[in-house]
Amino acid sequence: MLTVGQVAEQLGITVRTLHHYDEIGLLRPSERSASGYRLYTDADVTRLQHVVVYRRLGFTLEDVALLLQDPQSVVEHLRRQRAVVAHRLEELQDLVTAIDRALEREMDNQPATPEELKELFGEGFNDSQAEAEDRWGDTDAWKQSRQRTAGFTKQDWERVKEESDSIHAAFFAAIDAGEPPTSRAAMDAAELHRRHIDERFYDCPPEVHRGLGDLYVSDPRFTATYDELRPGMAYYVRDAIHANADRQDS
Amino acid sequence: MLTVGQVAEQLGITVRTLHHYDEIGLLRPSERSASGYRLYTDADVTRLQHVVVYRRLGFTLEDVALLLQDPQSVVEHLRRQRAVVAHRLEELQDLVTAIDRALEREMDNQPATPEELKELFGEGFNDSQAEAEDRWGDTDAWKQSRQRTAGFTKQDWERVKEESDSIHAAFFAAIDAGEPPTSRAAMDAAELHRRHIDERFYDCPPEVHRGLGDLYVSDPRFTATYDELRPGMAYYVRDAIHANADRQDS
DNA sequence: CTTGACCCTCACGCCACGTCAGGCGTCACA
DNA sequence: TGTGACGCCTGACGTGGCGTGAGGGTCAAG
Known part of the structure; x- marks a missing residue:
């Protein structure tokens, strides 16, 4: 009971x-x-x-x-x-x-996490970002870039990587074909690069692009990154950028 | 809209x-x-x-x-x-x-289906049941048996088969040991058999059991079933049943 | 004899609608 | 210019399976 x-x-x-x-x-x-x-x-x-x-x-x-x-x-x-x-x-x-x-x-619509970025761009990404922040943190271009990329989703970053890869591939093709940096192929690759920066990171008219090209040679970090891909590539890219900027001016 | x-x-x-x-x-x-x-x-x-x-x-x-x-x-x-x-x-x-x-x-508490019976007792089960129905359908023992078994679940039938098998095993042991049907071992097996029938199918006091024993010899179908297991087993079982009944009388 | 945990019976509340009832609006066809 | 078959409206009550009180009686321990 x-x-x-x-x-x-x-x-x-x-x-x-x-x-x-x-x-x-x-x-x-x-x-x-x-x-x-x-x-x-x-x-x-x-x-x-x-x-x-x-x-x-x-x-x-x-x-x-x-x-x-x-x-x-x-x-x-x-x-x-x-x-x-x-x-x-x-x-x-x-x-x-x-x-x-x-x-x-929804995840794709969410900003990408540092982990996802590491996965996409390798271990060193966060460090180099921090370094760049140190160096260029007070420039307008960097501020604009940071503001844009803060909202980047994983998908956005994936597209960035794809674009970047295909631009590198265009330069490789020109280099491997023995074309000089002033060649049409090299200049076209440089133009792709400029538009990529302009669209994804910060306003990048040809003159600003010139400065970036110079940086690739003057800053050993950038130089190293490019030269790891192909020896002497940093110089090649800078020259192509300049040639392309000249082409745009005329 | x-x-x-x-x-x-x-x-x-x-x-x-x-x-x-x-x-x-x-x-x-x-x-x-x-x-x-x-x-x-x-x-x-x-x-x-x-x-x-x-x-x-x-x-x-x-x-x-x-x-x-x-x-x-x-x-x-x-x-x-x-x-x-x-x-x-x-x-x-x-x-x-x-x-x-x-x-x-729940399935175990449901009466077993013909399919399940076939699975347990082999193909011929339903036929022999029908035949038995023909022969003994109007006897009280059969009616009682039918009434009881109608409610048997699969589990019940499994127990029936187990019991039946172990009774056969007891007889085998007696036969193989060279014991006569009047031996203690044979009579014990017969008693197990009687109780099995009594509990599972119909009231089976020793006198009724005697009649069943006689049937094993007089009805060729029963004889064949037993002799398939061991030659001469039908007679052996009948004699053991009689000996057991005699034992109970005294 | 008190205290606190348990029990009782109403009785209303909740969610995400379903299901009328009673009355307009709309559209194709005669 | 009807007319009938739909579709739409609001309002209001119903549903299932309880949850959550309010207001009061009961029981065992200290």
Whole structure:
């Protein structure tokens, strides 16, 4: 003979729930104490356990009542319920993939994290950024660049890398073909480079571009970065930039 | 500019739902026609699509409102929701296995199907049953047996087979040890057999058992069944049954 | 005899709509 | 110029499965 509280704790449900089941007649306790307390027998509790299980299986209280009163159809009900749950499962699976897609989309719209940048541009990226901040942090170009790139998503950075790679590839092609920096191919590559900077980082008209080209030679860090790709490339790029700027002037 | 009905159909929701969203201010259409019709712009529909998706993801309308008003936290919400859904998925998985277990238990409490019997006792079972029905269908013993076995579950039949096998094994042991049918071992096996029949099929006191023993010899079908196991076994069993019955009498 | 934990019975609240009822608006067709 | 079949409107109540009080009685320990 257990009271509501005891039964509730045993079955992990609330007292109100027991009251509710009593109210709707789904499970009235077999006895009441003299003072009106609900008293549940072991049989009541067993029955209740079934109710709880069926509820967890997703049956409505009405269905549960039917199940308890007509035990013959239990198998049928279970089968149907299994199908229902299996269906819900599929829906949820779909939902998860939908969420994942939504997440990916949203992630792409979120600024990229340092980790993602490291993944894209290698270990040294953050360091060189900090260094550049030190050197150029107070120039307008750098401020503009920082403001733009702060909102860059991973996708944006991926495009940046693609563009950068294809510009390098254009220079490689010109160099490997023995074309001089003043050649059309080299100048075109330089123009691509200028537009890349202009579009992605900061306003970069040909004159500003010239300054950047000079920097590639005067600053050993830039020089090293380019020369790692192809020996002498820093000079080649600078000359191509100048040639391109000259071409634009005329 | 779409009306409620059109929007509802497009998004697979009901008109009432649109009314509801309007009522609670989650999504009021940007315009109304002169006659008061709700008119949804493309922007409204897009917003609604988000609402629908979020709802399908399990968010409450309140959460959806927050999401739509504070798009910065979308990723956070999605992540959390993904976790929620993943959790729900696990729960449902557990639920399915719970249902499966419940199903198995219920199946065991259901009478066994002919298929299950065939599986247990081999192809010929149904035929021999029909034949027996023909021969003994009007005897009380058969009627009692039929009534009992009709409610047998698969588990019951499995126990029957186990018992039957172990009784045969007992007889084999006696035979192989060269013990005569009147030996203690043979009589004990016969007694096991009697109790097996008595408990599982029909009331089988020693005198009835004697008759069954005689049948094993007089009916070629029974004889064949036993002699297939061990040549001469039908006679051996009959004699053991008689010896056992004699033992009980005294 | 008090105290605090438990129990009772109303009775209203919640969410996300469903489901009428009663009354306009709109449109194609006669 | 009707006319009938739709579609739209507002308002209001219903649903399921309880949650959450309010207001009061009961019980065991100290």
